[in-house]
Structure formats: structure tokens, C-alpha cells
Amino acid sequence: MASQDSAARKAAAQPVPLYRAAPHNIEVEQALLGAVLVNNEAFYRVSDFLEPQHFYEGVHQKLFELAASLIRANKIASPVTLKTFLPTDLDIAGLTPTQYLARLAAEATTVINAEDYGRTIYDLAIRRNLIVIGEDMVNVAYDAPVDLAPRDQIEDAERRLYELAETGRYDGGFQRFAIALTTAVDMAARAYQRDGKLSGIATGLTDLDRMMGGLQHSDLVILAGRPGMGKTALATNIAYNVARAWRGEVRADGHMETLNGGVVGFFSLEMSAEQLATRIIAEQTEIPSYRIRRGEIDPSDFDQIAQVAREMETIPLYIDETGGLSIAQLAARARRLKRQRGLDLLVVDYIQLLQGSGRRSDNRVQEVTEITTGLKALAKELNVPIVALSQLSRQVESRDDKRPQLSDLRESGSIEQDADVVMFVFREEYYLKNREPRAGTEEHFKWIADMEAVHGKAEVIIGKQRHGPTGTVQLQFKAEVTRFANLADEARLPDQL
DSSP states (O other): OHHHHHHHHHHHHSOOOOOOOOSOOHHHHHHHHHHHHHOTHHHHHHTTTOOGGGOSSHHHHHHHHHHHHHHHTTOOOOHHHHGGGSOTTOOBTTBOHHHHHHHHHHTOOOHHHHHHHHHHHHHHHHHHHHHHHHHHHHHHHHTOOTTOOHHHHHHHHHHHHHHHHHHSOOOOSOOOHHHHHHHHHHHHHHHHHSGGGOSSBOOSOHHHHHHHTSBOTTOEEEEEEOTTSOHHHHHHHHHHHHHHTOEEEEOTTSOEEEEESOOEEEEESSSOHHHHHHHHHHHHHTOOHHHHHHTOOOHHHHHHHHHHHHHHHHSOEEEEOOSSOBHHHHHHHHHHHHHHTOOSEEEEEOGGGOBOSSSOOSOHHHHHHHHHHHHHHHHHHHTSOEEEEEEBOGGGGGSSSOOOOGGGBSSOTHHHHHOSEEEEEEOHHHHHHTTOOOTTSHHHHHHHHHHHHHTTEEEEEEEEETTSOOEEEEEEEEGGGTEEEEOOOGGGSOOOO
16 A cells, blocks of 8 residues: 555656657758758659648748748759848847858758658648647537537537648649559549449439439539439439448458448438438338328338338438438538548439528628538549439520429529539429319310320420530429439330230
8 A cells, every 4th residue: 555655656746848849850851951952853742732831930931931932933042042041140049040050951861762751841830730630629618608508619620630630641742644644544444333324423223324424423413303203213313223232352451342222321311310311211112101100001012111211221321310410511421421431422302401501691691602612522522423403493484385494493503504404394294184184075185195195204404514415305294203314215125926
């Protein structure tokens, strides 16, 4: 017991460090600066990723900035030229500017090692940034303003960390054409291995894939239509098809690489996850959802439902049913999903239920502009296609031809401007059914013929596509189970006997 007390006293007597220096390496900074001053070629080995602020020592930041300015102006950066830009009375660790520059040149590393030294300086700067973010989190959590919710702080920290992760890289710059060629051939090989031999992600709807080449990475795809047309049904069909086709393999670095299909994130701002799941079960089993909800099913139906439910448990489809999300909150959750589970396709149902920044805006057009710009930026940032659903204005209803146009996009021209692809869902049957003439009249017989012609058919009108043609794709639509499918081409059907 006495020995324990003695050990405790000794531990208490040990000085507790009150201050820890941030990660840095002055010698590496000096060696790199010296290399640049001795041979300006060393600067080009690090100029793609290294900036003055990455140096820990303030004087080194100034010296690197001066050297960079001279070299980019096609002048020589050397101890002789640099000293003219420094105050003569400047004291650098007890040395004059001339003495310190001479010392840097004497301790220079070789040009060959310059890039490695630059990466060391860069990595240490990233670690210091991590410390700053962590300290800010602690300080804000201790002294949070009244109007700052913890959720907002978490999302801000996630945003800063993600930005740091994305900028904390020193790859890039020019590459040999042979490398780009290899990348292009690899992409073609992967496309060959995918369903439908597509460069993008297959939607599972053959004619739509043929016209679009699949859903392309970093594209913002707007799927618009009036209520009752089946926007959500088409989105869930595509999401399920992509997730069901997913196939991946673990790379050497431990990350999972998608070979086919994709991991899907679905933001359901209107329907609950349970409603969405019921819809998908109805689509896949072809048992109407109203029968499932009422329990009007027999044992064979239940076996089908159980089989589809077991399959749904295994597919990488993730649903967020939170209503009233802001674009910043949606982006933070999408980043988190990609980091934790992977992400290949994002679906947002729908734009008009999203909010802009936390400030309430009276100008809804500006708010929708912020949302669509944010979605496009997020698609590029995560390098995944985003399918965002949108309502159409009522002016469609006032026309004889109800087929939607780009001008019908509701609330903001930015939807059309920011989107890479704009698709409209249109079902003539929906409108025709509501215009039934009096039975027994000539108009009624014509109406029956028209109804038979459009029954079970839907159109996906591609009104805009940056990378391909516009036009109309015919699909089959089973209204009772809200399922879109490929429409059988009568020209390809076998001859009737």
C-alpha cells in the first residue's frame, strides 16, 4: 500500500505539459527552401500541391512566396535575389537575412528529394488543420450560441473534414497520354462487364439506357412530372434495379470497388421508409399495395412477399425518410453514407420539399436556385449521378397537349440550367380516363379505342441531355403496382398464328 502511495506521489510530482507544439519539421522546411534557392527546378516538383501557408514557420512562408513569385515571373530565385525583398534589419533566429539565406542554401536537399520533402510539409500542414478543426469543435461546443443547434455543428464539422480530405491530396497535374489511354481502356473494359455494356449505371430499363448510356457519374438528372404521372414509382424502380444489380470486390487497399449496379442512397422527403418499402414490395411481387396494407393476401402471396423481403434485406439500398432537410444537411448525410457504406447513385424525392440555407427566404426562386446548384456541386464532389425529382407547374393542365416541356419546370429556371439531363414522365391514359364521354355515343366508342391504344403505356420524354440526344422512350406502366418496365416492341414479337 505504501508503495502505491509513493508511486501516486511521484506521478503527481511529474510536471504536466501545459502546451504541445503543433506538428511541424523546421529542418525539412529549411532543406526544401534551400533546394529551391540552389536549383529552381525543385520548385516545379512541389508547385502543384504546396502553398506558402503549408509552411509552419512564418519566415519560411514569406520566403517560399517570394521564390514562387520570382520563378513564375521567369526570374531566378536565389539567396542574392531574395535578400533584396527582405528588410535588412530582419532578425531570423539571430541571423541577418543574408546569413539565413546562405545557411538555407548550404543545408539544401537535392532536387530528387524535393517532392518527398514537399509532401512531408504538406502532410504536417493537414495534421495542423485537423487540430484546428478539433479545437474549434470543442470551443464551439463549450460556448455555443443560443441559435446554433448541435446538429448544425456536426454538419459543419463534417463539411470541413470532407473538404480537408478532398483537398488533402497532391495527385494531379500533367500525365503521359499512355496513362490516360490505359484509363480509357479500363473504363471501356468495365463498361463491357456491366449490364447492357453501358458507360454509366444501368437503370434496368433497356430503351432508356440505350438513349442515355446509363446514369453518368457526376450528372444531375432531373425527373419531373405532374402529380399522378409516376415520378416516385419510376425513381424507386430505378433505385431498386441499380441496388439489386450491385456487385463489388475488395481492392488491395481494403476499399470495396463497384463492378456492376451500385450502392443507392434514397432521400424520401415525402413518403416514410415503410411506405417506400411497401411500394417496392408491390412493384416486385405485382401484388397491389392496397391489398398488402389491408391484409388481402393468400398464402402464395405471402410467400412471394417474404421472398422479395429477404432479397431486399441484402441489397445496398439506404433510405433517409427525414422531412424538411436543407441542402446542407442532405449533402452532409450523403458524404457520410459514401464514407461509411459507399455510394454510386443518389435519389432525392423531391426538390420542392428541400430547403435552402438555414435562413428563411421569401424568394422561393432564389432558394430553389441554391438547392439545384448545391445538388449539381454535390454530384461532382461525390462523383455519382443524382436523380432529383421535381414538380411541374399547373400550366401543363391548361394545354390541349399535356406533354410537359422544359418551360413547365416549377419555380426556377436554374433547374433546367444546372441539370445535365431533364426527363419528364407522361401518361396519356391518366388524362384520357378523366374525359370519358357519355356511354353509347360515337365519342364514347372513339374514347374506348383511344384508351386501348394508350392503356398500360407511359412516356419518358428526355427534354435535355448534355451528352446525348433528346427524344421519347416508351415504357410499360402497371398502375396497380406502380411498376415501370420495358415495353415489348410489336415489331420484335413472334408472328401470331
